[in-house]
Amino acid sequence: MALLQIAEPGRSAAPHQHRLAVGIDLGTTNSLVATVSSGIARVLGDADGRMLLPSVVRYRDDAVDVGHSAQAAQVEDPRNTIVSVKRFMGRALADIEGASTLPYALLDTPGMLSLDTCRGVLSPVEVSADILRTLRSRAEGALGGELVGAVITVPAYFDDAQRQATKDAARLAGINVLRLLNEPTAAAIAYGLDNAAQGVFAIYDLGGGTFDISILKLSQGMFEVLSTAGDASLGGDDFDHRIADWLRANLALAATSPGETRMMLARARAAKEALSSAPAATLTGELDDGRTFALELTRDTFESITADLVTRSMTPVRRALRDAGVAADEVDGVVMVGGSTRMPQVRDAVRRLFQREPLTDLDPDEVVALGAAMQANVLAGNAAGGDADWLLLDVCPLSLGLETMGGLVEKIIPRNTTIPAARAQEFTTCKDGQTAMAVHVLQGERELVADCRSLARFELRGIPPMVAGAPRIRVTFQIDADGMLSVSAREQTSGTAAHIEVKPSYGLSDNQIADMLNDASDKADADMALRMLREAQVDARRLVDATEAALAQDGHDLLSKEEFNDIQTAMFALSEELESGDDLPRLKRATEALNTATTHFAGLRMDAGIRRALSGTRISELQA
Amino acid sequence: MTITISEAAARHIRKSLDKRGQGVGLRLAVKTSGCSGLAYALEFADVTEADDRLFESHGVTVLVDPKSLAFLDGTELDFVREGLNEGFKFNNPNVKSACGCGESFGV
Numbered sequence: 001m002a003l004l005q006i007a008e009p010g011r012s013a014a015p016h017q018h019r020l021a022v023g024i025d026l027g028t029t030n031s032l033v034a035t036v037s038s039g040i041a042r043v044l045g046d047a048d049g050r051m052l053l054p055s056v057v058r059y060r061d062d063a064v065d066v067g068h069s070a071q072a073a074q075v076e077d078p079r080n081t082i083v084s085v086k087r088f089m090g091r092a093l094a095d096i097e098g099a100s101t102l103p104y105a106l107l108d109t110p111g112m113l114s115l116d117t118c119r120g121v122l123s124p125v126e127v128s129a130d131i132l133r134t135l136r137s138r139a140e141g142a143l144g145g146e147l148v149g150a151v152i153t154v155p156a157y158f159d160d161a162q163r164q165a166t167k168d169a170a171r172l173a174g175i176n177v178l179r180l181l182n183e184p185t186a187a188a189i190a191y192g193l194d195n196a197a198q199g200v201f202a203i204y205d206l207g208g209g210t211f212d213i214s215i216l217k218l219s220q221g222m223f224e225v226l227s228t229a230g231d232a233s234l235g236g237d238d239f240d241h242r243i244a245d246w247l248r249a250n251l252a253l254a255a256t257s258p259g260e261t262r263m264m265l266a267r268a269r270a271a272k273e274a275l276s277s278a279p280a281a282t283l284t285g286e287l288d289d290g291r292t293f294a295l296e297l298t299r300d301t302f303e304s305i306t307a308d309l310v311t312r313s314m315t316p317v318r319r320a321l322r323d324a325g326v327a328a329d330e331v332d333g334v335v336m337v338g339g340s341t342r343m344p345q346v347r348d349a350v351r352r353l354f355q356r357e358p359l360t361d362l363d364p365d366e367v368v369a370l371g372a373a374m375q376a377n378v379l380a381g382n383a384a385g386g387d388a389d390w391l392l393l394d395v396c397p398l399s400l401g402l403e404t405m406g407g408l409v410e411k412i413i414p415r416n417t418t419i420p421a422a423r424a425q426e427f428t429t430c431k432d433g434q435t436a437m438a439v440h441v442l443q444g445e446r447e448l449v450a451d452c453r454s455l456a457r458f459e460l461r462g463i464p465p466m467v468a469g470a471p472r473i474r475v476t477f478q479i480d481a482d483g484m485l486s487v488s489a490r491e492q493t494s495g496t497a498a499h500i501e502v503k504p505s506y507g508l509s510d511n512q513i514a515d516m517l518n519d520a521s522d523k524a525d526a527d528m529a530l531r532m533l534r535e536a537q538v539d540a541r542r543l544v545d546a547t548e549a550a551l552a553q554d555g556h557d558l559l560s561k562e563e564f565n566d567i568q569t570a571m572f573a574l575s576e577e578l579e580s581g582d583d584l585p586r587l588k589r590a591t592e593a594l595n596t597a598t599t600h601f602a603g604l605r606m607d608a609g610i611r612r613a614l615s616g617t618r619i620s621e622l623q624a
Numbered sequence: 625m626t627i628t629i630s631e632a633a634a635r636h637i638r639k640s641l642d643k644r645g646q647g648v649g650l651r652l653a654v655k656t657s658g659c660s661g662l663a664y665a666l667e668f669a670d671v672t673e674a675d676d677r678l679f680e681s682h683g684v685t686v687l688v689d690p691k692s693l694a695f696l697d698g699t700e701l702d703f704v705r706e707g708l709n710e711g712f713k714f715n716n717p718n719v720k721s722a723c724g725c726g727e728s729f730g731v
Binding site: 003004005006007008009 | 637640650651664665666667668669670704706709710711712713714
């Protein structure tokens with residue numbers, strides 16, 4: 001107890017308030033929120049006492065459902081029911097494997113893909129924000145006050161764009177992010193500190209959509225992440241898909257409707273969970289054509305159709321061990337994280353590799369959230385005494401560097417450097433009298449710029465003209481404790497400097513976030529619609545101009561009068577649509593019509609072009 | 625229902641009241657505040673409220689309002705020196721949990 005002093009009447013100092021802080025595990029399949037009260041971390045449940053919030057959001061015309069109710073609507077409304085949105089965070093459409101098999105209307109928007117729902121076009125950030133908002137109100141309801149902040153966990157393998165997308169989602173949900181924390185590190189906090197363990201530990205985290213392996217060193221309450229590796233697209237979902245594939249094969253179905261796919265995946269998940277404790281599970285359901293099925297899946301079959309998935313997780317495990325310079329038998333314990341580690345075949349594989357029984361004391365679904373809550377409690381300033389003293393060293397998951405001549409990447413901060421970190425390197429010009437230099441910041445392990453992820457570009461101008469190689473330009477990379485990067489360049493002789501905070505490469509600026517916060521999603525939707533309209537208008541204008549030029553050039557020679565008139569009619573219709581308006585569907589239809597009308601003409605022109613090019617040329621010359 | 629004051633505490637309270645030059649005694653109270661739900665308040669008292677309970681001990685009057693008394697029953701108020709600090713300490717048998725900061729408690 002602190003010692004008190006006597007105060008004047010009514011002047012007693014109020015003691016500090018408990019600052020409400022939570023840890024959030026924003027998972028692919030399920031999300032959780034946890035807090036520390038009276039020194040004990042616990043997960044906060046919903047009104048019905050359910051801890052896991054399915055990371056599922058259903059958009060309806062007049063409402064947004066999150067969690068169990070949304071999950072229940074998966075089969076009936078697959079297009080507007082978004083599951084596993086975490087896989088889309090900070091990703092472009094091209095990054096998503098098997099995007100065409102997903103039941104959503106995915107749009108290839110610049111930087112990050114978006115989803116077309118009945119509530120308009122939404123980015124994965126907005127969908128994630130809806131999940132976070134639900135967790136926030138759950139926490140505020142349970143704790144009876146406003147949150148000071150939250151620690152949100154991300155897979156160790158998330159790159160800067162994905163981390164920033166997560167931060168943005170939290171801001172949209174009105175959550176102050178105290179820190180982003182790598183999921184395996186959070187698991188280590190939950191286990192390592194509670195059990196006061198020492199030694200080298202491996203965190204095997206097989207979640208719904210991501211796999212992470214981290215090698216951690218714990219000693220005297222301080223722990224250091226030695227290495228991380230993983231597979232950003234391997235998780236429990238893949239096991240569900242294998243079962244669904246097996247179903248499809250056994251039912252001799254070539255293709256399934258989105259509704260059927262959803263239904264089969266839901267059945268597959270239920271069967272998978274049942275198989276963790278039972279030797280066999282029965283899958284039943286009804287297809288669109290009214291046929292019903294009831295098939296039994298044995299654990300042996302399940303294990304054989306998923307064996308390669310388990311094996312696939314072992315490659316990153318070996319890489320992480322190699323990076324850490326640790327042999328499998330030197331690991332003092334393996335922490336199992338993620339619901340998928342309940343599968344017996346996963347535990348067996350881990351047991352075989354490490355030659356020891358994996359740790360499963362804590363609920364594998366909750367362990368990350370609990371660790372995040374402990375970290376949040378310390379960061380919010382609630383922890384007193386020994387707890388507040390522990391130090392956490394984290395690493396950057398991917399190398400950071402910049403582009404040099406010839407499209408090569410010069411790495412400045414190698415992967416697995418402990419953060420926060422700052423590194424500098426000197427560069428120079430390659431041409432005489434060069435007064436500017438472009439700095440292109442990249443993330444990744446590959447040597448070529450094209451193979452790495454572009455994070456940012458900026459220019460250093462005002463370099464005094466000198467012969468090539470004379471200027472000394474010092475480029476400094478700095479990563480803060482959240483893993484966010486800032487880069488600065490400075491010419492040493494003149495002192496000219498330029499600086500950039502690496503923003504998400506999908507390009508949401510602070511102002512845009514503020515706008516989105518102010519006007520909720522309405523304005524963002526309008527912005528997106530406007531952008532699509534502008535793009536369509538540009539395309540249409542280009543098509544009209546090209547058609548006009550082509551008709552003038554050889555329309556009369558190549559086309560019958562009738563064909564000529566058809567094309568001209570379609571062209572005028574599109575021009576009119578361009579003049580009059582802002583109706584996107586009509587503009588698209590008119591563009592399509594002109595495209596169709598001119599297809600034949602385009603073919604004729606190409607033939608004519610080839611004829612022209614060949615006329616007067618001898619066959620012998622052609623062959624030569 | 626009782627509250628006691630150690631001799632060291634009484635000596636310090638008398639000294640403080642003398643230095644201040646006025647006041648009928650010392651008011652002990654419990655406020656709903658702080659991170660563990662409740663916090664102590666220790667103030668000079670210039671007036672006695674109608675429903676105050678008064679406790680006399682070592683020549684010092686302690687005033688407690690009835691709401692606070694429920695949380696303070698059996699408490700001994702002590703004055704201690706811990707390292708470089710000196711101050712009042714509540715030895716309250718009702719306390720079930722205390723915040724690490726020491727200013728706040730729960731029952």
